[in-house]
Amino acid sequence: MSVLAAIAVLALLIVVHEFGHFSAARLQNIRVNRFSIGFGPILLKKQGPETEYAIRAFPLGGFVGFPDDDPDSEIPPDDPDLLRNRPILDRAIVISAGVIANLIFAYFLLVSQSAILGVPESANPQPGVIVTQIISSDSPAGRANLQAGDRILAIDNRPLQASEEAAKVFKQTIETSANQSLNLTVKRGKEQLAIALTPDADKAGKGKIGIGLAPNFELIRRPPNSIFEAFIVGAKEFQRMSVLTTKGFAQLIGNFQETAQQVASPVKIVQIGSDLAKSDAGSLFQFGALISINLAIINILPLPALDGGQLAFLLLEGLRGKPVPSRIQDGVMRTGLVLLLGLGMFLIVRDTTNLAIFQQLLP
Template sequence: MGVLTALAILAGLIVVHEAGHFFAATWQGIRVSGFSVGFGPVLLERQRRGVQFALRAIPLGGFVSFPDDDEESTIPADDPDLLRNRPIPQRALVIAAGVLANLLLAWSVLVAQGLVVGIPAGFSATPGVLVAGVQSGQAAAASGLRPGDRILSADGVNLGGGQSAVAQLVERVKGAPDQTLQLQAERAGQTVTIALTPADVSGIGRIGAQLQPSGSEAFRRAKGPGEILSQANRDFASLTRRTVEGFVTLATHFGETAGQVSGPVKIVEMGASLAKQGGSSLFLYTALISINLAVLNALPLPLLDGGQFVFLMLEGLRGKPLPEKFQLAFMQSGFVFLVGLSLVLIVKDTSQLAAVQQLLGR
């Protein structure tokens, strides 16, 4: 059920994103020919008012198609309702609407969290630091550290609990490149000893693990709509800032952070785990993935909304569109890159699944 819940959330986020493009176009009277979830061969389809609504075989996104892209379209090239014949501001709205839809959804989910779960009322910490995830091939994985382990002490020093425990362990790791730390951890009710040697990355210790406080967050009923909106605004701003910072770090320190990039398999695995926990976790997961989807699509890369927006800006500066051959080459190279990257991430994330690791005897 957890996996199905995570898949349903991801599918819903894709639908919302594409719906943003679709409704921004139809609201302005722009012709639309298709609304697809997924890529490749059509599995299911339905025609409604001249629009093909389709579910396709490759679940790596979705798209809204326009008659402009169909060489066999019978619509005259000078039809004023074709997307390419509309003013730049109208086309810009269609392009930006997917990103805006995901951001609006994320904010709405955080408001719903305040209504359903309540307002955070403090963190009930338990001793130790929880290992939320471990990257394959990194120091944490090599030491035998596993997701779900609760690290209680490092070199005989108890870590305590809460965020301060996480900060203390992170500082010890950063200050011990190529030095072995003796960790005491709790795993499935038993205490285990782990020898962890952080890798030396530019003089700083790195282990390739996601760490978080051990415990649970308490919630209370909101005092009114104003408190719900204020909390949603704070959470939305925090999640958006952290997401943007993450993409900036990836771009500026690619060699050090590329291993942390996750694909759809890892995202579903994380969502399935959070779905089992229930409470606020699933709300935050949905909001975070929706914001990530918005920021990712805003990047100026081929096939993404940001790349289309760059084309539109250049058209506005030049007074005419870029040559079609250039646009086609740009899009084709982007398609090869994004599909290749997706396949690499799927293989990498699948190989790190616990079931696969057990099958391989690791």
């Protein structure tokens, strides 16, 4: 059920993004002839008065189609309700509406979390640190069979006390122990395990084991004093998550070689969401908000086949006083789409083969 919940959250975020584009177009009376979730062959479709609604085979996103791009469309090329015949501002609103929808949805998820589950009152430190993610099955942590959700209580017989310093102590010990065997005391559910691993050395000679790490806190919540408090707390959490996510993308771009392994496919995202749902179903609010913010930031990047790439062409059109030739736009967008789908399939294969159930099938 936790896997299904994570898949449902991811699918909902894609629908929200595409509905942002669709609603922005329809509110401006711009013609839309396709609304699709996923790419590739159609699995299920329904034809409306003007728009075809479809679910497709490859769930790597979705798209809103316009008659402008349909060679079989019977709508006259000079129709004022075609997207390409609208002013730059109208088109920019349609293109950016998916990003805006994801950001708004993330905010309201966090408000809903505060209203339904309560607002944070205190965070009581607990012994140990929490493993949030295993970056790769071929990392020291993966080879040692550490798992997301494990609580590390001690490292080399040194207990990790119930304090904010526990994660810092653990990280420092790993970084100063490259190529040295370390013994971890790990609590997994009700079971306590002894796990040995040896950190790899990075280019700077620091140890790394390939995990995501979080402090171990027991969060105490209370009912909000009013709905306004839920909105205020949601806004603060939205700001915090947005800043951290932006910094994460900046680090990824600035140090891609070191951080590229952390780029995840939908398979990995679902696995992370499933692990969160197992430990605390309320975490799905945070999970959904975080992924929604990530989708918004990814899509606004000026890359081909993404919303940011289309906005870049609009900017060039505004500067030149005329559109970039359609053959150039089509070539760039098609190349970008092929590369994006190729990367998506590669990440799906990589993350699928890293799942525990598939690792058990390997010799």
